[in-house]
Amino acid sequence: MEEMNQSQQHQNSAIKPIIPIRFIVKLGGAAITCKNEFEKINEEALETVSLQLRQAMMSGSSSGKSLGMDWSKRPGISETPSVDEDFRDQPVFDSGSFIVVHGAGSFGHFQASRSGVHKGGLDQPLVKAGFVATRISVTSLNLEIVRALARECIPSVGMSPFSCGWSTRERNIVSADLSMVTKAIDSGFIPVLHGDAVLDASLDCTILSGDVIIRHIAEQLKPEFVVFLTDVSGVYDSPPTEPNAVLLKEIAVREDGSWFVVKPKLEDMNRQDNCSIS
Amino acid sequence: MEEMNQSQQHQNSAIKPIIPIRFIVKLGGAAITCKNEFEKINEEALETVSLQLRQAMMSGSSSGKSLGMDWSKRPGISETPSVDEDFRDQPVFDSGSFIVVHGAGSFGHFQASRSGVHKGGLDQPLVKAGFVATRISVTSLNLEIVRALARECIPSVGMSPFSCGWSTRERNIVSADLSMVTKAIDSGFIPVLHGDAVLDASLDCTILSGDVIIRHIAEQLKPEFVVFLTDVSGVYDSPPTEPNAVLLKEIAVREDGSWFVVKPKLEDMNRQDNCSIS
Incomplete structure (x- = not known):
């Protein structure tokens, strides 16, 4: 701190x-x-x-x-900006x-x-x-x-x-x-x-x-x-690129800032697949 | 104000x-x-x-x-930035x-x-x-x-x-x-x-x-x-695109914010050519 x-x-x-x-x-x-x-x-x-x-x-x-609120030029997209006339009738x-x-x-x-x-x-x-x-x-x-x-x-x-x-x-x-x-x-x-x-x-x-x-x-x-x-899908117990990395589904934080893993429990070490954000 | x-x-x-x-x-x-x-x-x-x-x-x-201090990509110029090694020996x-x-x-x-x-x-x-x-x-x-x-x-x-x-x-x-x-x-x-x-x-x-x-x-x-x-070259007495526009070479400002033209004097109305900044 x-x-x-x-x-x-x-x-x-x-x-x-x-x-x-x-x-x-x-x-x-x-x-x-x-x-x-x-x-x-x-x-x-x-x-x-x-x-x-x-x-x-x-x-x-x-x-x-x-x-859209970007009315500027974009390389390779269009030379002329488009401003939607519908803005006038749009609720905020x-x-x-x-x-x-x-x-x-x-x-x-x-x-x-x-x-x-x-x-x-x-x-x-x-x-x-x-x-x-x-x-x-x-x-x-x-x-x-x-x-x-x-x-x-x-x-x-x-x-x-x-x-x-x-x-x-x-x-x-x-x-x-x-x-x-x-x-x-x-x-x-x-x-x-x-x-x-x-x-x-x-x-x-x-x-x-x-x-x-x-x-x-x-x-x-x-x-x-x-x-x-x-x-990646979240916080892992080791680098997520490693084959045995385990996704920590729930981590609890104590008042003093220390923390522990709630899920998965130590005996429940199922592998999770990484997935992209997109 | x-x-x-x-x-x-x-x-x-x-x-x-x-x-x-x-x-x-x-x-x-x-x-x-x-x-x-x-x-x-x-x-x-x-x-x-x-x-x-x-x-x-x-x-x-x-x-x-x-x-140069711009080490970023520039469209159509180069994909790789160049950082001059001479920086190390350059005085600030x-x-x-x-x-x-x-x-x-x-x-x-x-x-x-x-x-x-x-x-x-x-x-x-x-x-x-x-x-x-x-x-x-x-x-x-x-x-x-x-x-x-x-x-x-x-x-x-x-x-x-x-x-x-x-x-x-x-x-x-x-x-x-x-x-x-x-x-x-x-x-x-x-x-x-x-x-x-x-x-x-x-x-x-x-x-x-x-x-x-x-x-x-x-x-x-x-x-x-x-x-x-x-x-344009400075402040003119009329829009500088007008053929008879006169460049005001010196303007004095009084303490109260009012101002008057010092040069050219009213009888000295020589035309000035506009020139581009570049």
Whole structure:
């Protein structure tokens, strides 16, 4: 857990949204990108995820026609944007109160590891360049995810932790103003955050992962659920690529943070098949 | 001028950067995009501008080799990024203390005007969709400008006013925390801001133009210079496309904000030829 002094805690005290948060959804980098292919989005998986998210967000309201919110050019698709005239007659889409956080997958990792951004040291030209290059790569992915969600009529708005003023000290979050995230939610938008290169008070800079972002938001905004979408079925007792890996169906967490496996019981070690998110 | 109450003024009180700001540079939308072609960047002009900015930023330090900071894929250019090994031996590039703000040109305008985002009303589906679509378009342009600057070794970091928490009331800025902008400058980066769709306390939402952003930053951070790069030579006495338009070479501004033309004198009305920024 992060250690924070009083002033740091003050910086982190979020303005609670008027609408309580239902879900934080983590889109795992492995699920939405082709992890072994440099800066390649898994278009099919991203499309499926966007559709599923729309269905989850619209649960309770009419399924209706999906009216896209991405009116920009797409390479190789169309030169002219289409704006559906039906928007004028469409009821406002109640998107619930979701926050999306995504990982980097095959975006950002190359730039970050090549330059050592996570270790800090902005006085080194390679680190400084790597910081810029990493942010270019992860914000490119963020933009594509915002666009994919917008095409499914999800009113998504990209929010980069670095530009939102999030920063760390020895890789622990010390400043993370969530007021803009909550204002966006209260205005009916879905904030889309991502793992990012950020400033660090002791190291100069580092990498803030999507998982750390989620932990922080969850602590502050107390969502009903945190959902992790990844390319395997869940948490396993060993790497899921191993033939005898067992899917842990239920894990209980005690008040003190310790945990134990509820299902399967130790004698009930049935194998589970991995399945893709798409 | 904006009217602000004490609490709003407090929100606007910026943490002054340790390094004083030398320049705010406005990249006019007309200069860096093909204004009559939907979402088309004027690549040649942007490249020239980026080179000129690098030369201006590096004045006083060795011109040296330019080592690119964009290590991402570029459509139609190369599938593999190149990271110059020379970075290890490169002295840290002192980029001075610049802020870049750009307009939208042929990005964002279609989406904003089609939906009427500037007039507000997020309860209307078309406005809400237009807000999302406008942000997608202007952040796409922002990313491309950050990349073009990074290719010229300018350590640029994109910062969207919306996600930085900038907001307005009746289109006047009421909240604009510059602390992240100044922190980025103090860490040796060049913040790149842009005209954006933002939340508005009375209208729900509106468009915040690059020029209003510049006025606000200039008031707060008192740069030595504000430089406007556009597709004409300067301020004219009539639309510069008109054959008798006269370039106003020097305009003086009085303490009370009123102004008068110093050069040319009224009897000295020589015609000036327009010239492109590129």
